[in-house]
Amino acid sequence: MMNRLWLLFCQAITILLAAWFVVTTLQPGWISSPQVNSLVGQVTLREAPESIIQNPGSLAEAAKVSSPAVVNIFTSKINKKKPSKKGAPHQNEPWFQFFFGDQAPSDEPSSSLGSGVIVSPQGIILTNHHVIEGADEIEVAFADGRKRNAKLIGSDPETDIAVLKIDETDLPSPITLGKMESVQVGDVVLAIGNPFGVGQTVTSGIVSALGRSQLGINTFENFIQTDAAINPGNSGGALVDTKGNLIGINTAIYSRSGGNMGIGFAIPINTAKLVMESILTNGSVTRxxxxxxxxxxxxxxxxxxxxxxxxxxxxxxxxxxxxxxxxxxxxxxxxxxxxxxxxxxxxxxxxxxxxxxxxxxxxxxxxxxxxxxxxxxxxxxxxxxxxxxx
Missing domain, CATH: 2.30.42.10 (PDZ domain)
Incomplete structure (x- = not known):
């Protein structure tokens, strides 16, 4: 009798173990874990609030403040003769290149691309002289996609500064002008423009040097040097500090191949402001x-x-x-x-x-x-x- 009961007990245990193995293998979700379920209810996760907090060291606020005032400038002109090859750089010779596209050597209309900065609520825009030089038409595109025709107030080839004006009531907030007295070598800066026509782009770097001159770019030179990545299409764009204040107008790069090599030059805002005020007052710069x-x-x-x-x-x-x-x-x-x-x-x-x-x-x-x-x-x-x- 005892042997028979023992045999039945062993058979029952074997059947239960086999059933448990099948269930855990084919349907593991049928077996719940009270311990795990209780832990899920006790775990507390910390999630970021809906309002985004700026990361330490982020330059997002400076870009947000200054970017709307940076515009794209499209110019069109009739090329009446092929450009001279005089002065073309040797293959291995460093040279200076404006952040601006070359013109098509033909008699057909050509379009070029640069950048500019809105500096007043009256629609005054600072850019480079070489961006608008010889242009028959000038068109400005805002960051929100709107386009407006612009009028040339005046320009100064010797500092490479030009002043434009657009008649538009709903303008983005103009950029705030910085103080050159507070700019030092090593300061973090942002370059904002439209490189290669891909759309508004922000890059960062530092002020590498101040008072750069005798470069043969302009007659009157006192450049800010920066390693912020800037390329063709950035001419006339903004160089801003970490508060979004305008400290320079991007103008040229030092390059062997025409691409960015980490050495760019911007016209200081104090120079650009003096030239702008003279143009707005007299129509030109008197020296x-x-x-x-x-x-x-x-x-x-x-x-x-x-x-x-x-x-x-x-x-x-x-x-x-x-x-x-x-x-x-x-x-x-x-x-x-x-x-x-x-x-x-x-x-x-x-x-x-x-x-x-x-x-x-x-x-x-x-x-x-x-x-x-x-x-x-x-x-x-x-x-x-x-x-x-x-």
Whole structure:
């Protein structure tokens, strides 16, 4: 009797184990786990709130504030002759390229693309002179897709700044102008524009250097250098700080191939503002001029002229006959050291000192002639459009 009961018990256990194996294999969901279910009810997950909190180090707010004021500029013109190949760079020679597309060498209408920045509620737009140079029509496209025709108020080739105006009541908020006094090497900046025509793009980098000059890009140079990625189509676009304030107008890149190499140049906002105000007031920029051909004074050149050691100044290699400097008695070979008691260490400094003097005003010029100091008074003239003399 006991053996029979034991046999029945073993058979029952075997059947139950077989049934459990089949269920767990084919239908595991039929078997619930009270322990797991209770844990699910106890677990608390922390989720981000509906209002997005800016990530630490994010530049999203600066981009959000400034991007609506950056516009795309489309220009059209008739190309009447093929562009000259003079001055084309050697294959391995570094060169400067504007962030702007090449023109088609034909007599058919061509379209070009650049960028611009709305700086006032009255529809005033800052861009580069080379973006709109020779354009028959100028069209501005907002970030929201709207397009409007723009009118050229004036431009200044010597700083590569142009001022446009659009008649539109519903304008995006104009950008806020920054202060160059607060800009330092190492500051994080954003470049905003329309590279390659793909649409508005924001890139970031730092200010690599300030006061870059003698690059041969413009007559008057005082560039902000940045490594923010900027490419063709960014000409006239905005360089902004981490608060979204405009600190520069993107202008050119240093490149071997035409692409971005991490060295870009922007016109400082203080320069752009001065030029804009002059254009809005007078229709053009008026600068002082004395009619000389200046040359930087190298150490070797100073030694050949028997000048005192550590002499700082600019060699006058040519004087325009009948010009202001000629009438004042300046001669080729003179070394100009000061203008209105301010030292002049290079050609850029001389150009800026004279340009900032109003035409008709008298400038006191200190110079060395054959090693002997002397002073002349020059009645400053109006700088002509020609760039052959300074």
């Amino acid at each position: 002082g001029w004395i009619g000389v051909e200046p040359q930087n004074l190298s150490k070797e050149l100073a030694e050949s002229l028997n000048l005192p050691k550590d002499t700082a100044g600019v060699l006058i290699s040519g004087v325009l006959e009948g010009g202001p400097a000629d009438r004042a008695g300046m001669k080729p070979g003179d070394v100009l050291t000061q203008v209105n008691d301010q030292k002049v260490g290079d050609v850029v400094a001389l150009l800026n000192r004279i340009a900032q003097t109003n035409p008709g005003d008298e400038a006191k010029v200190a110079l060395l002639r054959k090693g002997k100091p002397m002073t002349l008074k020059v009645q400053v003239g109006k700088r002509p459009k020609s760039k052959t003399k300074n």
